[in-house]
Amino acid sequence: MDNLLEVKNLKTYFYTEDGVVPAVNGVDFTLKPGQTLGIVGESGCGKSITSMSIMRLIPTPPGKIIDGEIIFDNKDLLAISELEMRRIRGNDIAMIFQEPMTSLNPVYTIGSQIMEAVMLHQKLNKNKAQEKCIEMLELVGIPRAAEVVNDYPHQFSGGMRQRVMIAMALSCNPKLLIADEPTTALDVTIQAQILELMKGLKEKLNTATMLITHDLGVVAETADHVIVMYAGRVVEEANVMDIFEDPKHPYTIGLLNSKPSIDKKSQRLEVIQGSVPNPLAMPVGCAFHPRCSQVMDICTEKVPDLVHYTEERKVRCWLFHNSHGEESE
Ligand code: SF4
Numbered sequence: 001m002d003n004l005l006e007v008k009n010l011k012t013y014f015y016t017e018d019g020v021v022p023a024v025n026g027v028d029f030t031l032k033p034g035q036t037l038g039i040v041g042e043s044g045c046g047k048s049i050t051s052m053s054i055m056r057l058i059p060t061p062p063g064k065i066i067d068g069e070i071i072f073d074n075k076d077l078l079a080i081s082e083l084e085m086r087r088i089r090g091n092d093i094a095m096i097f098q099e100p101m102t103s104l105n106p107v108y109t110i111g112s113q114i115m116e117a118v119m120l121h122q123k124l125n126k127n128k129a130q131e132k133c134i135e136m137l138e139l140v141g142i143p144r145a146a147e148v149v150n151d152y153p154h155q156f157s158g159g160m161r162q163r164v165m166i167a168m169a170l171s172c173n174p175k176l177l178i179a180d181e182p183t184t185a186l187d188v189t190i191q192a193q194i195l196e197l198m199k200g201l202k203e204k205l206n207t208a209t210m211l212i213t214h215d216l217g218v219v220a221e222t223a224d225h226v227i228v229m230y231a232g233r234v235v236e237e238a239n240v241m242d243i244f245e246d247p248k249h250p251y252t253i254g255l256l257n258s259k260p261s262i263d264k265k266s267q268r269l270e271v272i273q274g275s276v277p278n279p280l281a282m283p284v285g286c287a288f289h290p291r292c293s294q295v296m297d298i299c300t301e302k303v304p305d306l307v308h309y310t311e312e313r314k315v316r317c318w319l320f321h322n323s324h325g326e327e328s329e
């Protein structure tokens with residue numbers, strides 16, 4: 001199957017008064033149609049900047065995509081015109097965010113906002129657009145859809161607003177949905193309901209999804225494939241089962257251990273020691289080395305490559321290079 005999205009050696013830097021921040025520093029991944037890719041990492045690891053780069057929404061200056069390719073549906077998004085990009089945004093690629101209130105306009109009814117998106121991108125007349133709008137609200141499990149189209153965003157609960165956002169994002173039948181922390185602002189029960197909804201929609205619509213989260217639990221529920229990011233780089237890539245059952249990178253292992261789980265209730269949570277590095281003063285070598293319990297000399301000198309651990313899996317750590325200093329393939 002052809003890839004829907006190929007991100008190759010993406011580098012997005014920010015040029016600040018205090019120096020250069022390599023927010024995304026050579027990221028590679030692919031996404032197939034219908035696949036859900038989880039992108040996991042702590043805040044500041046570059047996961048949101050990666051998705052903003054794909055949407056070409058990096059504020060320039062201070063940000064700039066300085067290298068790489070983003071091939072979406074056989075087009076290099078970094079080479080097309082802004083006009084063409086605008087057509088792709090919202091139409092072929094849709095996005096949902098953590099706080100739906102910031103992306104919904106408080107002064108318009110949700111019906112008019114979804115209809116506007118549908119009419120703009122799908123060239124439907126008003127009646128057809130209204131039908132589509134109600135159909136989408138029903139699809140995301142909003143009760144009494146035909147009535148609530150006339151309600152304003154503040155009349156919905158946080159969970160219902162996120163459903164409205166998902167309806168709006170999917171109303172144009174995008175090939176790719178980028179969901180950036182879609183459940184982070186919601187309480188745990190509502191979070192579970194939204195994840196359940198996203199899983200159901202994935203089966204129904206087969207939309208490829210990039211799911212960006214700091215929470216491995218969210219990924220376990222919804223993703224097929226996972227990349228773990230640290231300090232602007234991918235440090236591990238695997239299918240979701242392997243990440244949970246047999247994590248390889250010390251950072252991934254740390255993330256899993258710091259996740260509360262029911263069967264470990266009695267155990268004290270092991271939190272990764274130290275904190276994320278200052279992006280203006282990245283550690284030399286492996287950026288994780290100041291926090292790693294398995295650090296070796298070479299880790300403080302050279303950045304390890306992202307190498308295949310198996311055919312399917314990749315890891316960026318000197319523990320998995322055949323001999324230190326040499327790349328294993
Ligand atoms: Fe730890 Fe070294 Fe692997 Fe980095 S490269 S994660 S410091 S063992």
Ligand code: MG
Nearest residue numbers: 047048180181
């Ligand atoms: Mg973010």
